Amino acid sequence: TQLLEQSPQFLSIQEGENLTVYCNSSSVFSSLQWYRQEPGEGPVLLVTVVTGGEVKKLKRLTFQFGDARKDSSLHITAAQPGDTGLYLCAGEYGNKLVFGAGTILRVKS
Amino acid sequence: DSGVTQTPKHLITATGQRVTLRCSPRSGDLSVYWYQQSLDQGLQFLIQYYNGEERAKGNILERFSAQQFPDLHSELNLSSLELGDSALYFCASSVGRDSPLHFGNGTRLTVT
Numbered sequence: 001t002q003l004l005e006q007s008p009q010f011l012s013i014q015e016g017e018n019l020t021v022y023c024n025s026s027s028v029f030s031s032l033q034w035y036r037q038e039p040g041e042g043p044v045l046l047v048t049v050v051t052g053g054e055v056k057k058l059k060r061l062t063f064q065f066g067d068a069r070k071d072s073s074l075h076i077t078a079a080q081p082g083d084t085g086l087y088l089c090a091g092e093y094g095n096k097l098v099f100g101a102g103t104i105l106r107v108k109s
Numbered sequence: 110d111s112g113v114t115q116t117p118k119h120l121i122t123a124t125g126q127r128v129t130l131r132c133s134p135r136s137g138d139l140s141v142y143w144y145q146q147s148l149d150q151g152l153q154f155l156i157q158y159y160n161g162e163e164r165a166k167g168n169i170l171e172r173f174s175a176q177q178f179p180d181l182h183s184e185l186n187l188s189s190l191e192l193g194d195s196a197l198y199f200c201a202s203s204v205g206r207d208s209p210l211h212f213g214n215g216t217r218l219t220v221t
Contacts, residue, residue, distance in 0.1 A: 002151070033209070042111065042199050042212025043152070088152065095165045097142070097210065101151040 134202030
């Protein structure tokens with residue numbers, strides 16, 4: 001069982017559509033991070049959310065941290081083929097940064 | 110470019126063998142982390158070093174060991190390799206605790 005559960009596991013959509021991916025846990029985190037990983041490369045940090053209820057925007061990406069700091073979501077507006085990749089959430093647990101299994105996003109043109 | 114360098118990029122070896130993976134962190138980063146990524150397990154934390162000392166340990170097998178040298182580069186040693194050790198091995202570095210991780214592009218290990 002993963003400490004951080006991500007859903008959906010896989011998402012295939014057309015260019016221009018909106019989507020939301022989720023990261024859930026039964027544990028409370030002081031912060032959560034979102035990374036994107038493209039084939040052949042390592043994960044790259046997109047954002048860190050720290051405060052319960054916080055919303056952060058990065059161009060077409062909107063990140064939200066749940067009020068109870070147990071969950072987070074990533075919403076992409078008008079997805080582009082360049083958004084294709086593996087989206088990972090991560091949180092510090094027991095002095096270690098642990099990752100969810102990720103959501104594979106494919107945006108078709 | 111994250112500034113983290115991992116070598117080699119690919120490694121193919123046989124069961125029972127031993128390999129060494131190398132990581133050079135970003136300039137100025139004192140922490141080095143090793144992760145294993147496989148299709149069925151996702152990204153799993155192995156071990157962290159800070160300025161030469163082991164700081165945290167994950168589900169790292171006894172057949173695996175790591176160290177961080179005075180120049181801050183790190184090596185991950187994998188011995189008595191099994192087919193199930195085939196995976197991507199990532200190194201990441203950060204300035205310190207609570208700082209973002211910067212990942213290298215990984216070493217793809219194939220055990221045949």
